[in-house]
Each structure stands twice: as structure tokens, then as C-alpha cells.
Amino acid sequence: MEYAEKLITALVLPPAGPILLALIGLVLAWRDWRFGKALIVIALAVLWLLATPAVSDALKYSLERRFPPLAMGEIPGADAIVALGGGIQPATSRNPYPDLGAASDRYWHAARLWRAGKAPEIVVSGGAMPWRDARSTEAEAAVRFLVELGVPDNRILLESASMDTRQNAQMTEAVLRTRGARKVLLVTSALHMRRALARFEQIAGIEFVPVAADHEVAAEPPGLIRWLPDTDALDGSRRALKEYLGYWASR
DSSP, rough: HHHHHHHHHHHHTTTTHHHHHHHHHHHHHTHHHHHHHHHHHHHHHHHHHTTTTHHHHHHHHHHHHTOOOOOOGGOOOOSEEEEEEEEEEEOOOOOOSOOOOOOTTTHHHHHHHTTTTTSOOOEEEEOOOOOOOSEEEEEEEEHHHHHTTTTOGEEEEEEEEOSSSSHHHHHHHHHHHHTTOOOEEEEEEEEHHHHHHHHHSTTOOOOOEEEEOOOOOOOOOOGGGGGOOOOOOOOOHHHHHHHHHHHHHHO
16 A cells, blocks of 8 residues: 555656656647647646756745744753654665665754753654665664664664554554653654644644754755756655645645
């Protein structure tokens, strides 16, 4: 089921979505050239715009601005810190060491909160996709990283079976219930926080305080170069649209 959902999402979002639209236009052009041609132009224009830093940053900032960075003094104390997966790749058959991704700030910030005494324990959440080459779950790789950042392993709790944000919330709930947690700091990327918080707020009896990390969008000056296609910008647009799609689906 998880594989099918991820496959459908990959086909809908860029770059596959606009490319498929252009291919449909190419096929239709054989019967109705005007309509098919228009479809091809629209698909290419959408792909171009989504690949520009200007549009990509606008999409990402529309999500990130809801959860700005917080100074440590603004963050309340809590019973636990939940750090969601998505920031580290477990060891593989070709690489014996976990690989930090762009969203690994989630774990760094969770460790920072723990060192500041904001909560006594960190819960790491994230499994391993069965179709990928992984020697461990992401949660297990995260424990290794947090220990190297100075967090004792007996202060880290694992939820290592979830495959997506919905399962993160469902399976982390059981861990938090066993600890009697009433207030929890939820740590994930600012881009991901809206969707994640919507899922976790469905858990009754536990207050979740959003503490976003991994803010990506800077105040870049305008210029022509920001309207030229860039692969990083296209990936940013894809991730932002994925968050909107996932949030609407959860609603």
C-alpha cells in the first residue's frame, strides 16, 4: 500500500506530472493539433516555472512562514521531544555509515533542545522502506547520530516501524502513552510541520508544541537568475507541493 501511494504521488508531482501531461498532449495532437499543442505548451511552462528559484521559494515560504525559528527562551519545557524521520539515510550494502540528508537539522535541533533541558527524552520515529537497500531503520540510524551528538542512548526512545507521517503519529502515540507524556515538542522541518502537526493534533490528551527546524528560504534579492530553471528549485517545488497534497489528503 505504501509503495502504491508513493508511486502515485511521484507520477502526479513534478517532474513526472508535467512530463506526462506533455506526453498526453503529444498523443492528442494527432487528432486535435490545437488542443494537443496547447497542452504541451502548458506542461512545459508549468515545468519551467516550478523549476525557477522564485516560484520554488514562494511555494516553500508559504509553508515555512507559519512556523518561524524560535529562540530557545521561547520554547516551553515538555515531557518529551519527538523528532520525525526524513533527515537521514540508514547504512546500505555499499555504505556502512548513515548518510545525513538536507533535513538532518531535525535531529540536530532535537539534541539542542535536549541539551537545553527542554525535555528529558527524545523519541525518534521512522522505519525502513522494504523496497530500499537499508541495513537498519531510520530511527536506529538517528539514535547513532544523536549519541554522537552527546545524547545518552538511555534518553532516546525508538519508533522504528512507521513508513509515513500518518504512521509516525499513530505509532509514536503508543510510545508517548507509556511514558505518560502530556506535553511534547514536535520537531521536524518547517516545510513539513503543517502536515505533521495536523496528524499529531488528532492524538487526544497530548499537547504538541511545534518547534520547526531546517528553514530553507532566505531573503534572496530579486534578479533574472531566479527565473531560470534549476534542479534544486524543481526539487523544492516538488517537496512543497507534496506537503500541500498530503495535508489536503489528511483533511
